[in-house]
Amino acid sequence: MKILITYFSNTGNTEKVAKSMKEGLTDYEVDLLPVEEVDPTVLSSYNIVFIGSGVYASRIDKSVLNLIKKAAPHLPPKLVYFCTHASLNMYQDAFNKVKTLIQEYDCKVIGEFDCVGENLGIPEETQLAMLEKLPDEQKEKAIKIREENKGRPNETDLSNAKNFALSLVKNL
Numbered sequence: 001m002k003i004l005i006t007y008f009s010n011t012g013n014t015e016k017v018a019k020s021m022k023e024g025l026t027d028y029e030v031d032l033l034p035v036e037e038v039d040p041t042v043l044s045s046y047n048i049v050f051i052g053s054g055v056y057a058s059r060i061d062k063s064v065l066n067l068i069k070k071a072a073p074h075l076p077p078k079l080v081y082f083c084t085h086a087s088l089n090m091y092q093d094a095f096n097k098v099k100t101l102i103q104e105y106d107c108k109v110i111g112e113f114d115c116v117g118e119n120l121g122i123p124e125e126t127q128l129a130m131l132e133k134l135p136d137e138q139k140e141k142a143i144k145i146r147e148e149n150k151g152r153p154n155e156t157d158l159s160n161a162k163n164f165a166l167s168l169v170k171n172l
């Protein structure tokens, strides 16, 4: 079984998750590469491709979609999607474009993993200024979420990512 774990990560959160997934799969042949280093022509040589991205303005990075577009129709039979996100409700549809794209090919999404990632890509003062503009009730909630996101993905998140990858592959 040949596995590729590939990801786009602007500030390192998704990369941490990708590395933890690889740690869970030590008994398998696994390549770990940022998406921009993946040759689209070799994608179909893997039995499973784990593909991940941070979520930016409710979307995954376009490099992830581009990789799939370039590789099609020669796609891996099994795809696993993972993402990190700061919001609790603005990330679920981020992978939809990829799902739509692969629909017509012999490639199935066999698992999805997400976890919270602290927003390190927008300066703190900009984030605080954005929060100030919210109505009081929303502001309070957003401040609380921002506090809770600090340091994530944390050890528990990374351990969850590791266990997710292992149990998914083991149970195939």
Ligand SMILES: Cc1cc2nc3c(=O)[nH]c(=O)nc-3n(C[C@H](O)[C@H](O)[C@H](O)COP(=O)(O)O)c2cc1C
Pocket (backbone or CB within 6 Å): 008, 009, 010, 011, 012, 013, 014, 015, 053, 054, 055, 056, 057, 058, 059, 084, 085, 086, 087, 088, 089, 090, 091, 116, 117, 118, 119, 120, 121, 122
């Ligand atoms: C410009 C920008 C836009 C973002 N937009 C969203 C968003 O729409 N929804 C969300 O849940 N998180 C959003 N985030 C937070 C990131 O998804 C989160 O911090 C993620 O862990 C970043 O992953 P990375 O470190 O791998 O780049 C945004 C972050 C940045 C910098």
